[in-house]
Amino acid sequence: MSKPSIPVPATAQLTREPRAFSHLAPLIVTAEPPAIDVGGRAFLAAKVGDSIPALVRALVDHTIALQNRRGLESGNRQPIQLSVLNRRRRSARIWIQSVISGDVDRATLHAVATQWLPTLAGNVPDRQSMLRQARSCVEFVRGSLTGLVFDAPAENLLGHARALHVLETVLGVHLAAVQSSLSD
DSSP, X not given: OOOOOOOOOTTOOOOOOOOOXXXXXXXXXXXXOOOOOHHHHHHHHHHHGGGHHHHHHHHHHHHHHHHHHHHHHHTOOOOOOHHHHHHHHHHXXXXXXXXXXXXXSHHHHHHIIIIIHHXXXXXXXXXXXXXXXXXXXXXXXXXXXXXXXXXXXXXXXXXXXXXXXXXXXXXXXXXXXXXXXXXX
């Protein structure tokens, strides 16, 4: 038995309701780092492990585009040196691997806040600009990894949800580390 269809008048227009984008909120760690789900971390590593080189290239390209935009706004546009690209590639690779591994220990947070994200952001002297650039890198990695986790339909999305929870927890802690290091 088929369902009766509801006729839609030809003059009806569908309108899209704009919704605000949900940016990742920093997850401030007080005494102990949050517990990372082992199953979610394993699922995340299994889904995105083969794509790390492509993610690194895409993240470095994103940071170059941000730097070029800053250069155009300030009128001081200069070509990116090869040594800067190599440092950014190294920082991007190490940071993405730490995100996938679920690293939220003190040493990793210190490296994220003082080395990896500042290098990716272009070592901007202005603290607010640095925080915007770091947030942009975090959102870029969040979107890229989420896309890789949910790349195909599945009957059961529990593993996907656990991996997404691990991803957002780790990125939230990393973002809070950068934010707290800039406020000191």
